[in-house]
Amino acid sequence: MPKFLRSRNWGGLLFLLGALVLAFTFRPWSTNAQTSSDWQSIAAERGLSEADMRAAMMTYTPSGMLDEYVMFASGGHGGQVLVIGLPSMRLLRTIAVFTPEPWQGYGYGVGEETLAGGFIDGQEITWGDTHHPALSETNGEYDGNWLFVGDKANARVAVIDLRDFETKQIVHNPLFLNDHGGTFVTQNSDYVIEGGAYGLPIASEYAPLADYQSSYRGMITFWRFDQAAGRIDYSQSFALELPPYWQDLCDSGKLVSDGWIFCNSFNTEMATGGIQAGNPPFEAGVSRNTTDYLHVINLNGAVSVFESGGAEMVNGFNLIRLETAIANNLLYFIPEPRSPHGVDIAPGGDYIVVSGKLDPHVTIYSFQRIMDAIAAGTSEFDPFGVPVLPLETTMEAQVELGLGPLHTQFDNQGYAYTSLFLDSAIARWSLGGEGYRPQDGWTLQGRIPVQYNVGHIAAAEGDTTSPDGRFLLALNKWSVDRFLSTGPLLPQNFQLIDISQPGDQLQVLYDMPITAAEPHYAQIIAASTLHAWDVYPEVGWDSQTQAVAADAVQPGTEGVTRDGNNVTVRMTVIRSHYNPEWVEIQEGDHVVWTITSLERARDATHGFGVPYYNINLSIEPGESITFEFDATRPGVFSWYCTEFCSALHLEMMGYLTIAPSR
């Protein structure tokens, strides 16, 4: 027997008990200790640095955890919009906009009317080049209701409903055939702005290039958005004729500058290229001048002119002529460093930041100074009679950042961020104005390399009146060595950057390859601001009108009816069958076919794919869809459900039999 027990050594007993308690509390033999050396050995094995671990912890989102932010990125010439969660950088959704897309059934039986809204003079156009997505705003803050996006290729604008993330409308200004500065919204989404791009004759009619100065024009379109209807009101929209400089990006004023629109331009040289004739090519001809013109447009004034009948109806669209604009003080120019690209308004609406592209500076204009200069008047005019305000008195500051400055975003610490295309870097600089970082003045604070050739950047809520900071996204054009090679066509590279620390502390957190063409701009909204539907509110829902469809099929009324050569198919769908399962018609019939989903469960989506006839629907829970086709080829066509909906999904099919006409 141990001595301490024999001698009634209670102190020794207490010590033993204490030791046992400690041992069971910390359990050194358990796997906890093993786990900590595990992650360290995993890091060592994979060659991860401490900074990498930090990046992983800031972005890793375990299964079931949801993202804090949602990014809407243009899908470039894929004609789509990409929806990506932040900080996980997971692709959440692709929204088909200008391009048919079979998963959503878009263009294969669904959304035909929407797509047709973007056809020009009967010409079917089934691709688009989405450039700049713009979330709808209320008082300069994202409200999470609508998303607009512009198509550079054909000068079109689309409206996306953020209740179901589907495209509802495509509009086209018949006076112009390309745009670049679209879309941007005014601070209450009253107008969606679509800036122009390359000079063209109005309505894209024929005029020889020799007549460029006299017959070609620039243009900006103000689309009136009817919030209650959720649609652009074509008849209340109008365009403004501009000199044939190449208008580039625009931004809408906010707060103090609400009602004013700012657009960049280049090719004030009005060069027409002609490399084959021995002329300087465009790339040189349009870059000769040391300054181009910042366009300052009085939107409130333009609206008054339009409403008082100052617009002309040209080719079915309202156009305010250049002379009218000048006469009514709607348009001013200010010199800006050569071939600028981005123009971005600071969160307070008080500063306008222009990036010089071929100039290493950003130039910051003061809205107040611009207003003072307008009030003071000017004696300088461009060749078309537009008043030109002096750069010297309107400029607040210039900051040298590096080579190829393109686009600027803002955060909540008074910093601005500008992408440097040639340097492949992001510059962080301080806004020296009151309300930002007057203690730092207008100075460069730090730079971070990105991989590679960065175009736009997007900060969390970075172009609202109250940016969130925290994250910045670099939309890099080249990825070169960032991903495994998949051949000569490389993905774009979206890089997430941590901007939460002050000064020059910036860190790249994550690389995401984008294989849907070339995204341009993106906007990042707090996920809590979005209120998407889990399922459509009621059975029989028409997603175009966002109401119960008049022709929705009630269970028990399914069937096929005939009126001459017109056949009506009324069908319901629920796991795991269509009703009816046979549709027997004749060659030469015209078929109007309605399918209503009786499903209410989240994610219980059914497809409807018909071979040969190029039909495929996505019928989401509660949705009712009507499509039409002509039974031109007799035969038997087995349709089936294209979404794996249930255990008996493979059994979910039916036969369309088309008997030959006698």
Place this chain on the structure above:
Amino acid sequence: MTANISSAVSLPEKRWLTWLPTLMWIVAAALLLVSITLPYWGMVLQAPQYPGGLRMRVFINTMTGDEDPRLDEVREIDGLNHYIGMQSLYNAAQIERAIALPALLLMAAFLVVAGFWRRRWTWLLTLPALGLPVVFLADLGLWLRYYGQTLDPYAPLSSAIQPFVPPVLGVGVIGQFSTESFVDTGWYLAAGAAALIIVGLFTRWWLAKR
């Protein structure tokens, strides 16, 4: 003198006691009326693809799912049931559901009448309300048994799922679903009413004996 004193003390006591059953049966009638708006019975079905589970609540005369009308869970359960050949839940207990509301109103009225109308036989009027909780569960059990036992032999999964008896209370397993059934607030109110009826009956019997 002594007799006088004793009767002076016990008489108001007795009078108070004679009103006790009346009060209790009025409360019981009120509980029955409130229970109309509350679920009597519920079932939660858990399966991997339904995070949070599917909920069904059975009221005295109707069935509902969760609060969100967009996700009609009874309909969803009904839809799933068709795979095993179970009949639509909407067809169950149609007569009971049709008469439930007038029957409950009548039971409550009977209680009040029995409370105020003191005849030898009027206690019989409390019996329907007294039996309600037991009759409800017994009827539910019969319907569950009938539904579980009469599966359509031509249903998609009829070869995989054998006829079964869903439990009235407690847990069960069917396919990938685990189920939990329980009595809910409305049934507890009805049971409380039954308890009050019993106490009232006992009081009346005791007073009559004295």
